[in-house]
Amino acid sequence: MNILHTENLSKIYHHKDGLVNALKNISLTAEKGSFVTITGPSGSGKTTLLLTLAGLIRPSSGSFSLMGKNLSCVSDSELALFRRENVGFIMQSFALIPYLTAIQNVKLPLALIKMNKAIQQSKAVEVLKTVGMGERMNHLPRELSAGQQQRVAIARALVNAPSIIFADEPTGNLDPKLSVEILDFLKAINQKNNITIVMVTHSPVAADYGNVRIHLDNGEINTMTNKN
Amino acid sequence: MNLFKLVWIELWNKKTQLISSLMAIVIGIGVIVGIRTINVYSEKAVAVKLDNLGANILVLPQAASIDDYYTSDIDAPTIPMEYVEKILTSEIQGVDNLSPKLTRRIEIGGKKYVLTGIQPKNEMASKPLWQNTGFGKELQASCAPTTEANTSHGYEDEKLKRKGVDSLDYSECLLGTQAAKSLHLKVKDKLKIQGTELTVAKLLDETGTVDDDRIFVNLKAAQEILGIKDQISAIEIMGCCNAISDGLLGKLRNILPDTRITTIGQIVSTQIETNKMMKKTSIIFLIIILFVGSISIGNYMWANVNERKKEIGILRMIGCYKSEIYKILLLKACILGLIGGILGYALGTFAAYYMGPVFAQIEVAAIPLFLVWAVLISIGISITGSLLPAYFAARFEPFSNMQEE
Incomplete structure (x- = not known):
């Protein structure tokens, strides 16, 4: 079953120096449970592709669908609803709210779907334990190491049981040992929970975790390989 | 966790900013409450003097x-x-x-x-x-x-x-x-x-x-x-x-x-004129505080929104509606207004209690009804000042550093 599908997806930015063709006619497909890695040099459009697929920015042309739902022309509210119910995010900068504790950060996606507070608590505790943060639940992000913050971010991405997780350079701020730990964990949840992961990375080591590997160059798909 | 708690945690976490943003509104509301409290008791004193005549x-x-x-x-x-x-x-x-x-x-x-x-x-x-x-x-x-x-x-x-x-x-x-x-x-x-x-x-x-x-x-x-x-x-x-x-x-x-x-009795008419003047003064202060308070809160909100662009982006990323961002900021404005109104009422009443005997030769006590007015005016000012920053905050697109064609 295709969970991700794009057709001639393009994105043009208006910059003070002129138009920037960030994505050019990207067409790709990924099946449910895939681990998609997107690589390419800086400015090749990796992050733009990831954010467009995640419904965070709109394409200039072309179409894309997630879980069979065409999201190219839906309203902002529909996109937001889709994200809160089906999508998890892991960012290089961790994207944690600085004044919320680890567990409060993890509860946020559940609060948005107005889940009962007791269930919010039990789910957040469970997922934080899963990522090995059971002992640091009440710590603020600034009281945690980079690796621990990324674990909290992963816990937040997992807590609403998403179908797909978008990860933008999730190991970019981590040392090699921690990077491997995080990547192993992502691979584990990809295989164990059948969650599709789309990950942007600079690292060839990280790219090797993917079974679908896309290499972008100048906004175009340079190569796309499928291990399956 | 809910939106109210999220707002409250953020406000509590940035107490210094909260206090500085509240100063203008607290002082403004305090001045109005103080003048009006003395004014009310002064009117009653005139009424009694008239009656004594x-x-x-x-x-x-x-x-x-x-x-x-x-x-x-x-x-x-x-x-x-x-x-x-x-x-x-x-x-x-x-x-x-x-x-x-x-x-x-x-x-x-x-x-x-x-x-x-x-x-x-x-x-x-x-x-x-x-x-x-x-x-x-x-x-x-x-x-x-x-x-x-x-x-x-x-x-x-x-x-x-x-x-x-x-x-x-x-x-x-x-x-x-x-x-x-x-x-x-x-x-x-x-x-x-x-x-x-x-x-x-x-x-x-x-x-x-x-x-x-x-x-x-x-x-x-x-x-x-x-x-x-x-x-x-x-x-x-x-x-x-x-x-x-x-x-x-x-x-x-x-x-x-x-x-x-x-x-x-010339005295009575003089006092009535004084009361009228105090009433006018309190109205002038009310107008001033409406402007100053709104600008102060608006300024705070604007700075807060800019400072929190990343957090707003995170919230939008995980599925927050634009309307929820709007709600979060207006909820914050309401909390600021509520606190400002209560503190302003307390300050104004306290000032009137001590200044009434000095400036108007009358004993003054708290007027509970003014608490309601102080809070309503303060919330109104806060919301007015926050409307524009909240509108723009709700329109922030996560991760948009360049303008889309």
Whole structure:
């Protein structure tokens, strides 16, 4: 079953120096449970592709669908609803709210779907334990190491049981040992929970975790390989 | 976790910013509450002073002077008795008591006295100085408590309860202290005035006024004795001070155009003017605080929104609607307004409590109703100041650093 599908997806930015063709006619497909890695040099459009697929920015042309739902022309509210119910995010900068504790950060996606507070608590505790943060639940992000913050971010991405997780350079701020730990964990949840992961990375080591590997160059798909 | 908790945690986490943003609104609300609190008690103090003066409005014949009123000139002009009815049927608000009287100088045994015809019941209500004479039932004068401001704060003034003369028979009279001494009369003695025999019903306490030389008789008896039927010299009116400041005199002049209507006591009018000035000042402050407070809160919100762009982006990323971002910021504005209103009320009341006796020579207490107004105004200011920053914050697109074509 295709969970991700794009057709001639393009994105043009208006910059003070002129138009920037960030994505050019990207067409790709990924099946449910895939681990998609997107690589390419800086400015090749990796992050733009990831954010467009995640419904965070709109394409200039072309179409894309997630879980069979065409999201190219839906309203902002529909996109937001889709994200809160089906999508998890892991960012290089961790994207944690600085004044919320680890567990409060993890509860946020559940609060948005107005889940009962007791269930919010039990789910957040469970997922934080899963990522090995059971002992640091009440710590603020600034009281945690980079690796621990990324674990909290992963816990937040997992807590609403998403179908797909978008990860933008999730190991970019981590040392090699921690990077491997995080990547192993992502691979584990990809295989164990059948969650599709789309990950942007600079690292060839990280790219090797993917079974679908896309290499972008100048906004175009340079190569796309499928291990399956 | 919910939106309210999210907002509260953020505010609590940035207490210094919270305090600095609240300063303008707290001080502004405090100034308004302080001025209005002193103003309300000042108005009540004026009401009491007016009441202590007794009648505070005089209706005289057009050609009469104030001197005529006090000297009771024998040739002083008169006005028809029906003018009393005109006032009573006019539905003018703020007229608490009407006291028509006919006054003339008369001679008894070669000595001059002032004969004054009065209407029982109405008369005593306008004579605070007679309250110790011990007769009559209590009359409830409504002067001070005609407005909400004068009724809601437990302001006690026993002088507002007047006693009316139950009855003053056609054949009875009341004697002022000096008149009684001069005539060598006591209660139940007989007094003959121009062929009419009257019984002394009561001797009035000394007042130190022209009343001490007066002989009071029933108005109809006075008209009969003096041969001036259905005419009176003046109508003394106890008017509510607030009504006077709201144009009571003008309204009376409209229905009695051929009379001279004046207030008694420059002090009272000065105080009414002072109260009006304080009211205007508080309105000016209100307008200023609406602007300054809104700009201050707006500025805080704007800075907060810019500072929190990343957090707003995170919230949008995990699925927050634009409307929820809007709600978060307006909820924050409401909390700021609530805190600002409460602190402003406390500051204003505290200031009024200490400054009232110094600047207005009045004792001041808290007015709980102002807490409601302070909070409502403060929340209104906060929301107004936050609307634009909230609107722009809700439009932030996560991760948009360049403008899309």
